[in-house]
Amino acid sequence: MNTYESIMQGLNEAIAYEKGEKTARSNTITIAPLPDVSASEIKELRQSLNMTQSTFAAVMGVSNKTVEAWEKGTNAPAGTARRMMGMLIADHMIPEKYSIISR
Numbered sequence: 001m002n003t004y005e006s007i008m009q010g011l012n013e014a015i016a017y018e019k020g021e022k023t024a025r026s027n028t029i030t031i032a033p034l035p036d037v038s039a040s041e042i043k044e045l046r047q048s049l050n051m052t053q054s055t056f057a058a059v060m061g062v063s064n065k066t067v068e069a070w071e072k073g074t075n076a077p078a079g080t081a082r083r084m085m086g087m088l089i090a091d092h093m094i095p096e097k098y099s100i101i102s103r
Contacts, residue, residue, distance in 0.1 A: 035086035039073035045085060046071070049092055059095055060084060 001009070016022035037045070046056040046067070057067040060081055069075040077085065087094055095101040 032086075034079055034082045035089070037077060037082060037085050037089075039071055042067075042077070042085065043071045045089060049088065049095070055101070059100055 013022060017024055046053065049056065051059065053067045053071070054064050057064045060067070062081065066075065070077055091097075096103065
């Protein structure tokens with residue numbers, strides 16, 4: 001099918017949908033909620049990965065002070081960091097699998 005035919009097919013499908021002659025396709029996805037990770041769980045995670053605060057900070061893309069604050073409970077990680085921690089809890093090999101670190 002060439003570009004013109006592809007465009008025409010799409011337009012004809014849109015017209016058929018608008019007239020009620022065709023139903024639209026849809027996909028449903030479910031996104032897991034962000035995990036809640038306590039200060040002690042963050043420290044346990046870091047230690048289970050055999051990482052210093054400095055290494056863990058580099059892996060997470062944050063400063064050493066941020067990791068220190070998370071572990072003290074002064075600050076809590078935000079969305080992306082919480083998602084990454086949930087992934088690290090599920091699979092400790094992620095940093096190696098994706099060449100974030102090499103040992």
